Amino acid sequence: MSPTKTHGKHGDFAIEAKGLVKRFKSGKAFIEVLKGVDFDARHGDLTMVMGPSGSGKSTLIAALSGLLRPEEGRVDTLDIDNLWKLSSGRIDRFRLDNCGFIFQGFNLFPALTALQQVEVVLKFQGMPKGDAKRQATETLKEVGLGARLNQRPSALSGGEKQRVAIARCLAKNPQILFADEPTSALDGENGQVVIRLLRRAATEHGAAVICVTHDPRLEEWADRVIKIEDGVIIDDQRRTPNPDATLASH
Amino acid sequence: MSLALSTLLYEWRRYMAAVMALALSGLLVLAMTGVFIGIGKGFTATIERSSADIIIMQPGATSLIGGPSGVPRRFIPLAYRNPQVVEVQPLDGAGGSFQSVKNVDPTMSQADRARQRAPKQQFVQASIIDTTPGAVTIPTDYSQELVDALRQPYTVAIDETAVTKLGVKLGDKALYNGQTVTVVGITRGYPNMMQANIVMSRDTLRMLGQADTGPRVGPLMVKLRDPAQAERVAAQLNVLGDGQWKAWTRQELADANAGAMFEEGILVIIIGGCVVLGTIIGVAITWQTLRGAIMANIKEFASLRALGVGMGSLNRIVMELSFWVGLVGVAAAIGLTWLVQMLAMANAVIIALPPVLLLIVGGGLVVIAMLSGLLSLGILKNSQPADLLR
Numbered sequence A: 001m002s003p004t005k006t007h008g009k010h011g012d013f014a015i016e017a018k019g020l021v022k023r024f025k026s027g028k029a030f031i032e033v034l035k036g037v038d039f040d041a042r043h044g045d046l047t048m049v050m051g052p053s054g055s056g057k058s059t060l061i062a063a064l065s066g067l068l069r070p071e072e073g074r075v076d077t078l079d080i081d082n083l084w085k086l087s088s089g090r091i092d093r094f095r096l097d098n099c100g101f102i103f104q105g106f107n108l109f110p111a112l113t114a115l116q117q118v119e120v121v122l123k124f125q126g127m128p129k130g131d132a133k134r135q136a137t138e139t140l141k142e143v144g145l146g147a148r149l150n151q152r153p154s155a156l157s158g159g160e161k162q163r164v165a166i167a168r169c170l171a172k173n174p175q176i177l178f179a180d181e182p183t184s185a186l187d188g189e190n191g192q193v194v195i196r197l198l199r200r201a202a203t204e205h206g207a208a209v210i211c212v213t214h215d216p217r218l219e220e221w222a223d224r225v226i227k228i229e230d231g232v233i234i235d236d237q238r239r240t241p242n243p244d245a246t247l248a249s250h
Numbered sequence B: 001m002s003l004a005l006s007t008l009l010y011e012w013r014r015y016m017a018a019v020m021a022l023a024l025s026g027l028l029v030l031a032m033t034g035v036f037i038g039i040g041k042g043f044t045a046t047i048e049r050s051s052a053d054i055i056i057m058q059p060g061a062t063s064l065i066g067g068p069s070g071v072p073r074r075f076i077p078l079a080y081r082n083p084q085v086v087e088v089q090p091l092d093g094a095g096g097s098f099q100s101v102k103n104v105d106p107t108m109s110q111a112d113r114a115r116q117r118a119p120k121q122q123f124v125q126a127s128i129i130d131t132t133p134g135a136v137t138i139p140t141d142y143s144q145e146l147v148d149a150l151r152q153p154y155t156v157a158i159d160e161t162a163v164t165k166l167g168v169k170l171g172d173k174a175l176y177n178g179q180t181v182t183v184v185g186i187t188r189g190y191p192n193m194m195q196a197n198i199v200m201s202r203d204t205l206r207m208l209g210q211a212d213t214g215p216r217v218g219p220l221m222v223k224l225r226d227p228a229q230a231e232r233v234a235a236q237l238n239v240l241g242d243g244q245w246k247a248w249t250r251q252e253l254a255d256a257n258a259g260a261m262f263e264e265g266i267l268v269i270i271i272g273g274c275v276v277l278g279t280i281i282g283v284a285i286t287w288q289t290l291r292g293a294i295m296a297n298i299k300e301f302a303s304l305r306a307l308g309v310g311m312g313s314l315n316r317i318v319m320e321l322s323f324w325v326g327l328v329g330v331a332a333a334i335g336l337t338w339l340v341q342m343l344a345m346a347n348a349v350i351i352a353l354p355p356v357l358l359l360i361v362g363g364g365l366v367v368i369a370m371l372s373g374l375l376s377l378g379i380l381k382n383s384q385p386a387d388l389l390r
């Protein structure tokens, strides 16, 4: 039995964005990194965003999640109409309640044990101490770290650290999970563990998982692959995932 | 355990600079103030251990020694008019030169003597006791043996902290204002860093020609039938004196005496200077340390921001962290000051650390740490979660 519950109906929209434009100032000129992107992601899907370096993948995620304000366009997500109309405090709250993030780096506090890393976020959500501990323990077991609960990051391998980071997100039971190159700092074996966890978050918990990567081998696990190039979506395909695929060592 | 506390404990090395800065700031203020209080205590000790229940002095005077505190002699019979009063004795004292006669060759010049490291001539304060049994001028901690010894003419007692300075031991002879006296007692707990104190009987002082014989005498030491009545009787005596004198209970005078010291402008300037200096050093170093520590964890903070933890919560983490740094700093400051106190004690310098002082300085250090935390909050703005998406 899993401690986390399922969200929405598989197939419901979790995010719908329209006409996103993001420009960065570069010297005197502006460069347009997102050129009117329309994007959507559904509950239960592992949506993969792929494209060459500098094509605007990370920028897209930042705009979708309320981290980087786009110059134009709107983001509707869950029951929120136009995320960017909210105050920054409300956007924080939206992320706290609904979003998980996995980055290429693990960003774990050196002083905290695996259990504490997960607990901290739950406590910020307002979960009582006892519940937070129980939930954190369960989630760490779910990602296969039941034996490493009291280890600090310095005693964990890269793959284990990334799993702690994933547990930190999964424990709060997010409806939307953003991952930016979650496997690129890991070897094949650990990368496989991580992508399988993301797959499970989508299938079993009904989260909308949006995973940015430039590794084509991860496509195997995806429900949908969106290709972006130079700030424009050039391809959007549904496919049938193969949860038992293997990721050869780099 | 909270994130802030765990971080402090795990990365304690990173915070050592801040803790040491706070400890040194604390030490600076504690030791300085402590020394002055210690000096004050030397004066106050005489009051606190006096057997007088009430002390009558000139209005406005707060100190037994130094400063005009005496009253006209005719006040003595006046004080006896209160039925509670059983004994009234004026305090007496004088100043003079004191010269150990050990190894003194009178034909030698001062310069030769100095070369031989013979004890130099010192100026001392002489104060008196009456040697009649149970006299009101005998401090409560004087032994019967000491009083008996001082009853002999031309005898004096000195404090143990003055032994080296005056260059005499128990039984040694010395010249007081050119007349030979014998050291027959060593007291304990009457240190005086400025000028050594010697104690003699009123009769010895008279024989040395320094006793008060005129119409004015020193402060009046008053013994009551029932010491518990001191406050009430002091009030009655003040009514009786009608503004010509002020009667203090022993405790009142001791408190006023300690307080009077800090009305000295120079003390306020010295201690104030230490406080300002300590604050600047403490804030500057703690601020920079906290900044560095936050920067070292900026990615972790950013990841919390990404997960929806608000800026306010991060600010609170930093403030809590600075609070703990402050608390550790207080512990270090007290520990360090305690060591210095021990060291000073071995050299006859009293550093008094009353709990109120520790409380105030400790509170101040925590405030300094939190202030530094406040200053370093700005650096948290660098925790841009969008920067983690690359």
Ligand SMILES: Nc1ncnc2c1ncn2[C@@H]1O[C@H](COP(=O)(O)OP(=O)(O)OP(=O)(O)O)[C@@H](O)[C@H]1O
Binding pocket: A024, A025, A033, A051, A052, A053, A054, A055, A056, A057, A058, A059, A060, A214, B389, B390
């Ligand atoms: N803060 C910024 N200021 C200026 N330019 C930026 C900033 N952030 C991103 N860019 C530019 O925007 C473009 C897209 O960046 P983005 O990080 O979205 O690329 P990406 O698709 O994630 O690339 P990669 O695969 O290398 O991670 C890049 O050319 C980058 O230089």
Ligand SMILES: [Mg+2]
Binding pocket: A057, A058, A059, A180, B389, B390
């Ligand atoms: Mg990127």
